[in-house]
Amino acid sequence: KNEVEQSPQNLTAQEGEFITINCSYSVGISALHWLQQHPGGGIVSLFMLSSGKKKHGRLIATINIQEKHSSLHITASHPRDSAVYICATNFGNEKLTFGTGTRLTIIP
Amino acid sequence: ETGVTQSPTHLIKTRGQQVTLRCSSQSGHNTVSWYQQALGQGPQFIFQYYREEENGRGNFPPRFSGLQFPNYSSELNVNALELDDSALYLCASSLTWTESYAYGYTFGSGTRLTVV
Numbered sequence: 001k002n003e004v005e006q007s008p009q010n011l012t013a014q015e016g017e018f019i020t021i022n023c024s025y026s027v028g029i030s031a032l033h034w035l036q037q038h039p040g041g042g043i044v045s046l047f048m049l050s051s052g053k054k055k056h057g058r059l060i061a062t063i064n065i066q067e068k069h070s071s072l073h074i075t076a077s078h079p080r081d082s083a084v085y086i087c088a089t090n091f092g093n094e095k096l097t098f099g100t101g102t103r104l105t106i107i108p
Numbered sequence: 109e110t111g112v113t114q115s116p117t118h119l120i121k122t123r124g125q126q127v128t129l130r131c132s133s134q135s136g137h138n139t140v141s142w143y144q145q146a147l148g149q150g151p152q153f154i155f156q157y158y159r160e161e162e163n164g165r166g167n168f169p170p171r172f173s174g175l176q177f178p179n180y181s182s183e184l185n186v187n188a189l190e191l192d193d194s195a196l197y198l199c200a201s202s203l204t205w206t207e208s209y210a211y212g213y214t215f216g217s218g219t220r221l222t223v224v
Binding site for chain 2: 033035040041042043044045048086093094095096097098099100101
């Protein structure tokens with residue numbers, strides 16, 4: 001069965017802390033997406049990666065294709081980073097399969 | 109380069125009514141996918157349209173239907189609304205799903221539908 005799992009489900013941290021969110025998937029894929037969803041619902045695409053590492057500002061995404069695992073890191077976390085972070089992939093068909101999401105809360 | 113616009117942003121309907129939700133696609137994209145996200149859940153795939161044809165469908169009943177127009181914008185229609193249809197409806201535009209591996213998706217902000 002094609003599944004995407006994330007951990008942790010909920011994460012609360014102090015401002016400035018280094019954050020790691022993990023995503024694992026059941027079978028080989030071509031690309032994995034990291035998405036951010038704020039209260040109110042709109043989804044913003046953060047990264048799409050198929051190998052290695054990508055960085056954008058304080059956000060870093062890595063993927064290990066052999067281990068079927070990806071991580072999203074946030075350095076110097078800030079309260080405005082509070083959101084739900086979701087990983088998703090296609091599993092070789094037309095629909096995105098989403099992970100369950102990680103609700104991140106950064107406390108000032 | 110325009111993003112994806114969904115309308116309306118919020119909607120309240122009565123059980124049994126019909127609703128139409130709209131989604132523009134990003135300039136250059138020819139594929140629109142629709143997702144339903146119930147409160148506290150991850151998005152679930154409803155269907156996808158590619159060049160005005162349905163190109164895949166999730167586990168949703170026929171009262172969920174759609175259209176894609178020549179400009180690649182799309183509509184989601186839901187007939188005979190049920191209370192469980194209350195959710196956030198998201199659309200995402202892309203190139204074909206095979207090309208989405210290289211070029212990714214652009215999501216709209218969603219339409220929050222409440223059925224009472």
